[in-house]
Every structure is written in structure tokens, then in C-alpha cells.
Amino acid sequence: MSSELRYTANTQLEHLHARYTGTGNEWLTHQHRDTLSSIVGHPSLTSYLAIADGEATGRIRFEMTQRMLQPCGPPPAKDDD
DSSP states (O other): OHHHHHHHHHHHHHHHHHHSTTOSHHHHHHHHHHHHHHHHHOHHHHHHHHHHHTOOHHHHHHHHHHHHHSTTOSOOOOOOO
């Protein structure tokens, strides 16, 4: 049953990608970037993460700002074929 559910979810996702450009990876990128900017913009969240990680708040702010540049990792390689 789980393989059937996985197949159905995968086909629905492919249908959405075909119908609406910009769904999927772009949405995830924006979601990650918004979350990181919210953490940087709220000092209490930055302090919470700094205490949890045992780092300075400035270091956490710097790392979050750097991760906003590519929140989901480097872009996938493009094929020239």
C-alpha cells in the first residue's frame, strides 16, 4: 500500500510541476530563506539558537546570513544534452 501511495504522490507532484512553473524546489528555497531571515530578524530566536549551539549570537547571525545565499545547497548540475 505504501508503494501505491508513493506512486500517487509522485504523479501528483509531477502534474503540479508540469502545470505550474515554479512549484517545488523554488518554493522550498523561498521557505528556507524566509525562515532564516526570520531567525536573523528576531533577536530572541537568534539568542535561543546561540545558547542551544553554544555559539555567540554574532556567529549564529553570520551563519544564517551565509545560508540565505543558497538555503537548499548548490543548484543541481545542468545537462547540455
